[in-house]
Amino acid sequence: MAPKDLQRSDEHFLAGFFEPESVAIVGASNNPMRATYHLVGNLIKLGFRGRIYPVHLSEKEILGIKTFRTVKDIPETVDLAVIGVSYTATPGVLKECAEKGIKRVTLIAGGFSEAGEKGKRVQAEMARMVRENSIRAIGPNALSPINVKTGFCISFHAIDSIKPGNLSLIFQSGLYEPRSGWLLNDFNYHLNKLIDLGNKMDVNEVDALGYLVEDPETRVIGIHLESIGGDGREFLRLIRKGAAQGKRVVVLKSGKSEAGAKAALSHTGALVQGNDRVFEDAMKQCGALRARSLEDFFDLTRALERFGPLSLKGNRVFIATFPGGEGVIVTDLLEQEGLSLAETGSATLDKLRPVFPSWDIPGNPWDLGLTMQFHDPRKIYQTVIDAMIAEPNVDGLAIQMHPQSLLFPKEFMGIFTRAAQEGKPIALWLAGMESGRHENLMWLEERAVPVFPSPEKALRALAALHRFSRS
Amino acid sequence: MAPKDLQRSDEHFLAGFFEPESVAIVGASNNPMRATYHLVGNLIKLGFRGRIYPVHLSEKEILGIKTFRTVKDIPETVDLAVIGVSYTATPGVLKECAEKGIKRVTLIAGGFSEAGEKGKRVQAEMARMVRENSIRAIGPNALSPINVKTGFCISFHAIDSIKPGNLSLIFQSGLYEPRSGWLLNDFNYHLNKLIDLGNKMDVNEVDALGYLVEDPETRVIGIHLESIGGDGREFLRLIRKGAAQGKRVVVLKSGKSEAGAKAALSHTGALVQGNDRVFEDAMKQCGALRARSLEDFFDLTRALERFGPLSLKGNRVFIATFPGGEGVIVTDLLEQEGLSLAETGSATLDKLRPVFPSWDIPGNPWDLGLTMQFHDPRKIYQTVIDAMIAEPNVDGLAIQMHPQSLLFPKEFMGIFTRAAQEGKPIALWLAGMESGRHENLMWLEERAVPVFPSPEKALRALAALHRFSRS
CATH class of the missing domain: 3.40.50.261 (Succinyl-CoA synthetase domains)
Known part of the structure; x- marks a missing residue:
């Protein structure tokens, strides 16, 4: 990366906050019980590649990194100073940053414009200092920023990945x-x-x-x-x-x-x-x-x-639920969200017939619970999803997963990724499950198939996608 | 329990469905992969004390219990027959139940009034049979009932407790x-x-x-x-x-x-x-x-x-959140739900002052995140909850828990149960947590303090309580 003074002039000034080459963490701590412990800890764990300068009045090193008593003692340029000291000490540290020539700061402490007349005065004074020294400042009262790509993460919580x-x-x-x-x-x-x-x-x-x-x-x-x-x-x-x-x-x-x-x-x-x-x-x-x-x-x-870049080209949705009653609820939801029940043609109904019970049923909403009394789940999901991918009157799919899906082998889960791959957004839900806690759900999410804990959330997501496809 | 023919005449006919002394499970299975396996399995696990008669054409015993080929072969009175066979076999089994003199049946199979003209005709025929034999029937297309107290639970899922x-x-x-x-x-x-x-x-x-x-x-x-x-x-x-x-x-x-x-x-x-x-x-x-x-x-x-029997006597709510911004969101929510922000008196503000930062802050909504920069969480929760229990202008509490609450010792969690004990409903939320997965949340729920995964749900619960207090 080019030194900041050689930056292309068209680069946004915030780029330096998200991609600092060197960062001073003022108020870093060696005590794992303190929130400020994670200011440095997270950078190490997340593999931040820039230079880290912890600043502390008495500690010699923090998490193995040499500390400096003040920012002014740091022998190099500092792209960004993260000021994590108390609100009373914050203006003094800001002043030192100005003296050091640091042009970007994040002020974490609260206790300023939100804290009565005195706090307002102190914040106005800091604002003046910032302006006069051409410093750009995030905060005060802000934990910021996070840039996942570079492993740069300012947070009071332990973030492992x-x-x-x-x-x-x-x-x-x-x-x-x-x-x-x-x-x-x-x-x-x-x-x-x-x-x-x-x-x-x-x-x-x-x-x-x-x-x-x-x-x-x-x-x-x-x-x-x-x-x-x-x-x-x-x-x-x-x-x-x-x-x-x-x-x-x-x-x-x-x-x-x-x-x-x-x-x-x-x-x-x-x-x-x-x-x-x-x-x-x-x-x-x-x-x-x-x-x-x-x-x-x-x-x-x-x-x-x-x-991702998928969009819902029209508002016509195919629904499949376990209890038939859930299909009714989801059909109501569709209308509330400005979506509609896709009308599937007779060719599609013919494709579905091999997984019917021995009597005729409607193609949409599809009663998974009923059909699974008569056919193998794998065959049903595959038949239904294949048919809906091919059906020109279907723009998106909203499908309830069974709790036992958590035990399915991955090759079976692949059925759910096919719709999105073929350009038809699919929103799945699995009642009571936080997405991401279970291996199968993580597997789907990694392949860009979101899973929700309720049909309301699944439908709202499809509606949002549709909303954006029109704008 | 008195034999059913000696029942008090004022007993509702459904009592026999929820407290059968003897139950026939027609279509029980020894195969753990089949849903009907759990019809008998759950009764055993949940400690159902009535007599269980599995009915199967070929199996000698199911989960260790002697089977009968048909309900007619059962040598005793049967209070309730659970008919878990296919829809084609269901009418025949119902007929056998009538012949046996069974007066209560649950019909599990679907494929009747919802399955076209033929299904409608078969259901009408079963309805006639039921009427003519003074049988009461739940279903068809019904998994039912569950009575937790007696361990009677008809379900296709393995229910352990x-x-x-x-x-x-x-x-x-x-x-x-x-x-x-x-x-x-x-x-x-x-x-x-x-x-x-x-x-x-x-x-x-x-x-x-x-x-x-x-x-x-x-x-x-x-x-x-x-x-x-x-x-x-x-x-x-x-x-x-x-x-x-x-x-x-x-x-x-x-x-x-x-x-x-x-x-x-x-x-x-x-x-x-x-x-x-x-x-x-x-x-x-x-x-x-x-x-x-x-x-x-x-x-x-x-x-x-x-x-429980608690009610929200008025609509005045105290709010405490971690990020101050969440307090703003929850204050908006209050109005949406027909609740209002409690106005706390100066005596209450004096009680709260020991956990203020060094400047004055409002008593409601309470900024937990801010105050916890200056005081011990235990002291803050205790001070705030004590003050609000005593404050006559507060009818209920809505408080955000910190993720670290999951690690708190139980004696600390007891702070949250005090409000409800003192007659003030408290709704807690903890973002992203399913209540019941974690020991501390289960502990609270067992003591009648519900925990929600979002402020929206917590506020909606308080609003419901308020709704019922007026009706």
Whole structure:
């Protein structure tokens, strides 16, 4: 990588946050019980290839790496300083970074604009220092960033590995932090980059979005917002630009209610402005999808990443469930989500007939439970999926897996990957199962077939895919 | 138990289905790969104390129990015959049951009213046989019933144990079946009785509801319906009666959309009638809660059972989250669910001050992540929960648990049980965790503190409790 001063001028300033060649970790710790222990620990475990400079007043080394008393003692250029000291010590460290000539900092501590008049004053003072020294700063009150490809991961949690993917995330506050173990280990989240903005003293969502929209490795962008801190028009323009490039943007906007807006104010000091319905309409017009809930946000971003470049060309879905009653529920869901029940032709019905019971049944929704009383599951899944791949009136598949699927041999699981390979998105669900906990589910997710714990989530994922195919 | 002919005349006819002294299992199997293997296997494992008569044409014994060639060969009275043979053999076995004088049967096979004209004719013929012989029949197309207290459990899945509780369920089709392992083992479902009605040839939801409304061990009733097969007015009267007795009824009604209604018809042959909005209004007026989705149905019935006789006296909720941003999201959710943010008095704020950071913060929503940078988690949870128990303006608590809670010692977990003990419902959530998989979560659930995988579910549970406190 070229030294930063020789960078191409068209490189976004955030690139240096995601791909630092050298990083100072101020407030690193040798105590595994402290959250700051993982600031250095994760970099080592994840194989970060840049130079790591732990900074500590008394320790000689941290996790085997030589420490420095202050950033100013570091004998080399530092691309990025991660400031993980207390809020009282943070302005002093920032000053030292300025003196050292460091141009990028992440401020982790909270206790500033969200902490009354005094905190606001201190943050304003830091903002001035940053501006005057041409420093770019993430935070304060931000754990950030993560770049899976380079193993660069600033987190208070022990992260052993992250599955690489094409999903990049922007958070206003560390919503993902207490979930990071679940998201990255159990949930089959395939991440590319993550930035947490905290109080947005300098870097804001417009900067972050501008960078990710141009990032070739980012295909899905998830954004959590309480307020728009930067230029609202530019923010919308960037979402439109991303959509035009085929990037899928999912937005979770909180602070919708009056009480929620007040809570947002007390938490990051951000004033939530504007009418929520105006925001909703703006998202639609720009081609972004608004997540309904926190769970929805994580479900949809995961699913859209796994679906990859696949799209749902029309809204006609084939359904297969174990209890027939579930087929009825899922048919209701289809309409709620703006999808429809595919009408399969007589040629398809003929293909399905070998796995009928001894009487005639409808082709869609398909009653797996019934047909499995008479035929081998392997034969049924294969027959049904083959028929639906060939059926021109079917755009996507929504299929319930049986709990015993967890015991199926992998060559059998391959049946489920065929639909996606043939260009037809498939959303599977298996009640009560966290995707990723079981070998068979991980196997499917690695092959870009997402598995959900409920039909509601599976259908919502297909609906999102359809939503984006039209925009 | 008195012989059935000496039963008190006021006993509901379904009692004999849930507490048979002797049961014939027709179509039992010695082959562990067959679903019918578990019909007898579960009864043995769950310690069913009645007499079991497996019926098989060729096997001498099944799982160590002597078999009979036909029900007619059984030398004693049979309270209930479970007919688990194929749909072609079912009418013949039913005839033999009639000849033997058996008065209660469960018909498992499908292939009748849902399977075209021929199936309809055969079902009508069976219905006639049942009527003429004063037999009461569950099904066909029904796996049923389960009575946890007596270890009586008719299921195609291996059930090793069921946590006893006060939740009873009525299903129109076996929605729970592919989920039974998850519901009963991983989800902390505390069950009392379960009845699956299938095609409702004889026993219908009005019968089932009439029985459960009078059942002293049933406190929460969950009903899944596609159609109302019995007397609609009586059904609504029974729900009102249950509500008046403090029973909480949750209804999942599918077949809402036109396509869904058509799917219901093909699946159980039931014609879904009437306007969905009329049904919605009727449920509200009767004091029942309508589940929004399959997931919602299982979440709410579980939560209401765990909350026990507790109610949410007002709608004022205290919130504590790890990321402050989650507090904003949950505050929005409160309004959506008809709850409100409790306004805590200055006396409460004074009690909380010892776990503040060095600046003033709001009491509600409470920023756990922030305060834990400065104080011991044990002290914070204890201070906050004690203060909220004493605060007269707080009716219930919604608190996010940290993933590390799974490692807490049990005496620490006891902090979370105190609120419920003091009459204030508490709903906890822990992102991405199936409740029941982890020792600490099971410990809480056993002490009637439900834990959810998302704030949406936790808030929805509190809202349901509030809904019922007013009805």
